[in-house]
Amino acid sequence: MAKQYDVLFRLLLIGDSGVGKTCLLCRFTDNEFHSSHISTIAPVPPLPTSFHSPCLSDGLPFYCRDTAGQERYQTITKQYYRRAQGIFLVYDISSERSYQHIMKWVSDVDEYAPEGVQKILIGNKADEEQKRQVGREQGQQLAREYGMDFYETSACTNLNIKESFTRLTELVLQAHRKELEGVRTRANHELALAELEEEEGKPEGPANSSKTCWC
Numbered sequence: 001m002a003k004q005y006d007v008l009f010r011l012l013l014i015g016d017s018g019v020g021k022t023c024l025l026c027r028f029t030d031n032e033f034h035s036s037h038i039s040t041i042a043p044v045p046p047l048p049t050s051f052h053s054p055c056l057s058d059g060l061p062f063y064c065r066d067t068a069g070q071e072r073y074q075t076i077t078k079q080y081y082r083r084a085q086g087i088f089l090v091y092d093i094s095s096e097r098s099y100q101h102i103m104k105w106v107s108d109v110d111e112y113a114p115e116g117v118q119k120i121l122i123g124n125k126a127d128e129e130q131k132r133q134v135g136r137e138q139g140q141q142l143a144r145e146y147g148m149d150f151y152e153t154s155a156c157t158n159l160n161i162k163e164s165f166t167r168l169t170e171l172v173l174q175a176h177r178k179e180l181e182g183v184r185t186r187a188n189h190e191l192a193l194a195e196l197e198e199e200e201g202k203p204e205g206p207a208n209s210s211k212t213c214w215c
């Protein structure tokens with residue numbers, strides 16, 4: 001009933017392979033950290049297990065999708081951009097290369113995501129101070145250039161995880177305030193997941209990911 005008035009917000013995590021996207025999401029949703037790196041393979045796991053409902057900000061449901069950072073999966077990853085309302089662009093502070101690649105990720109977002117999508121820049125692995133290759137000021141500078149908020153995070157020590165997720169959901173809510181006025185919001189997680197699955201369809205290829213923290 002009144003399905004057209006329901007709202008469903010989708011967040012995405014993108015960035016090079018190994019920057020810690022899966023770990024950020026696991027830390028936020030399950031308060032867990034996995035020290036081994038098992039690359040997310042595309043297609044990412046089936047929708048019902050790859051979405052989480054942090055239910056931040058006034059209890060509205062948010063669904064956050066992890067993506068595979070490896071180049072060979074980019075065609076699949078890009079198909080998720082067009083329905084995203086919020087995107088985390090993640091680099092690793094111990095990898096200059098992953099920082100340089102943020103420009104390429106931003107240009108993909110500009111090309112494939114809807115206008116008005118909210119973005120946040122994340123410099124992850126802030127606990128790795130002795131391996132740091134990217135200064136905090138460099139992160140701040142890049143974020144300023146692209147008009148994004150910036151957080152240095154650590155999925156390992158739980159630095160700024162809640163803060164960055166909360167901020168992105170706030171930005172999405174602000175951007176969609178008009179739509180939210182007087183509308184009924186979807187609170188039924190199962191129903192929402194079923195609809196997401198129906199809308200986006202199951203990606204082709206093997207259904208499983210080698211990641212273990214989606215369990």
Ligand SMILES: Nc1nc2c(ncn2[C@@H]2O[C@H](COP(=O)(O)OP(=O)(O)OP(=O)(O)O)[C@@H](O)[C@H]2O)c(=O)[nH]1
Pocket residue numbers: 015016017018019020021022023024034035036037038039040041067068069070124125126127128153154155156157
């Ligand atoms: N020290 C430290 N290591 C981290 C942090 N976040 C992730 N890692 C490690 O970095 C490696 C890669 O993390 P993942 O979360 O799998 O990286 P990803 O970006 O999802 O990689 P793809 O799935 O290949 O795109 C793992 O060994 C993690 O334990 C962090 O905040 N600090």
